[in-house]
Amino acid sequence: MATTTAAQRRARAKEDYDAFMAECPSRKLLDRISDKWVALILAALGSDGPHPVGRGPGEPRAMRYSELSRRLAGVSQKMLTQTLRSLERDGLVTRTVTPTVPVTVTYELTDLGLSLHHVIRGIKAWAEAHMDEVLANREEYDARVA
Amino acid sequence: MATTTAAQRRARAKEDYDAFMAECPSRKLLDRISDKWVALILAALGSDGPHPVGRGPGEPRAMRYSELSRRLAGVSQKMLTQTLRSLERDGLVTRTVTPTVPVTVTYELTDLGLSLHHVIRGIKAWAEAHMDEVLANREEYDARVA
DNA sequence: CAGGATCCCGCTAGATACTG
DNA sequence: CAGTATCTAGCGGGATCCTG
Numbered sequence: 001m002a003t004t005t006a007a008q009r010r011a012r013a014k015e016d017y018d019a020f021m022a023e024c025p026s027r028k029l030l031d032r033i034s035d036k037w038v039a040l041i042l043a044a045l046g047s048d049g050p051h052p053v054g055r056g057p058g059e060p061r062a063m064r065y066s067e068l069s070r071r072l073a074g075v076s077q078k079m080l081t082q083t084l085r086s087l088e089r090d091g092l093v094t095r096t097v098t099p100t101v102p103v104t105v106t107y108e109l110t111d112l113g114l115s116l117h118h119v120i121r122g123i124k125a126w127a128e129a130h131m132d133e134v135l136a137n138r139e140e141y142d143a144r145v146a
Numbered sequence: 147m148a149t150t151t152a153a154q155r156r157a158r159a160k161e162d163y164d165a166f167m168a169e170c171p172s173r174k175l176l177d178r179i180s181d182k183w184v185a186l187i188l189a190a191l192g193s194d195g196p197h198p199v200g201r202g203p204g205e206p207r208a209m210r211y212s213e214l215s216r217r218l219a220g221v222s223q224k225m226l227t228q229t230l231r232s233l234e235r236d237g238l239v240t241r242t243v244t245p246t247v248p249v250t251v252t253y254e255l256t257d258l259g260l261s262l263h264h265v266i267r268g269i270k271a272w273a274e275a276h277m278d279e280v281l282a283n284r285e286e287y288d289a290r291v292a
Numbered sequence: 293c294a295g296g297a298t299c300c301c302g303c304t305a306g307a308t309a310c311t312g
Numbered sequence: 313c314a315g316t317a318t319c320t321a322g323c324g325g326g327a328t329c330c331t332g
Binding site: 210211212215223224226227243246247248249250251 | 293294295296297
């Protein structure tokens with residue numbers, strides 16, 4: 001019983017790496033914004049843009065739950081709520097409950113959330129500048145392989 | 147048979163939205179870089195940084211498969227290969243095969259890949275500047291709830 | 293050395309139904 | 313209106329074995 005070393009070392013390395021990954025701020029941020037709906041919600045609250053499927057030159061900020069739900073057509077209530085909660089938890093949005101007849105809940109970007117929104121706009125800028133090139137490369141590659 | 151409209155409209159909206167999502171360049175880019183290993187590989191090839199778990203002040207660019215494998219300790223061969231292939235397909239890295247005794251394969255960032263790497267560094271910058279604040283908000287939130 | 297091919301498990305998004 | 317609760321299927325990703 002001595003040859004276990006190889007597997008053990010790998011497992012050990014993986015643990016270390018996972019721990020490192022969990023600590024890494026960049027990784028955390030990527031995990032956050034890469035979430036399917038985060039960027040969209042931030043975009044919706046941040047101002048607006050060509051993001052929504054319908055028209056909606058929309059309002060700059062502070063939206064109700066139902067507004068967001070309509071704006072991000074494809075989202076399920078579960079994911080919308082879950083995502084909004086996590087964003088609130090991280091201090092990226094505020095949640096305001098107004099006890100009207102049926103309750104009214106509005107969401108708004110914090111300064112922190114707004115600054116993150118700017119980062120995302122940077123990503124968007126790169127995407128719009130270079131993504132067609134990426135797509136072209138992709139097609140070329142596929143053509144060469146096939 | 148008339149009340150099907152509600153569900154149908156939702157389904158329709160979802161389809162439209164999915165189509166929109168699939169087209170959106172920003173979404174595509176996010177899907178790309180949010181991939182678990184993409185950012186790490188780009189960081190490894192882009193120059194270096196505090197990313198790797200071991201030390202490794204390492205080489206600036208052009209790494210062999212096995213080097214990457216060691217540098218990104220936790221990655222499985224499958225994911226490493228898969229990710230590298232997709233990056234090559236997108237024209238973000240080049241793959242060079244040198245027919246030495248046992249084959250030698252090196253990967254290197256293209257100009258496009260390098261420019262994307264810069265975007266990621268921007269993300270990293272935000273993370274390092276604000277992520278502690280996010281974490282603090284998170285703890286505070288959890289404390290309030292509990 | 294650098295992968296290809298398979299099997300298989302865990303997690304999570306999504307659909308559905310219910311509530312204050 | 314703005315959620316909560318539950319159940320399930322699909323798939324991303326790791327482990328393992330094999331090859332040029």
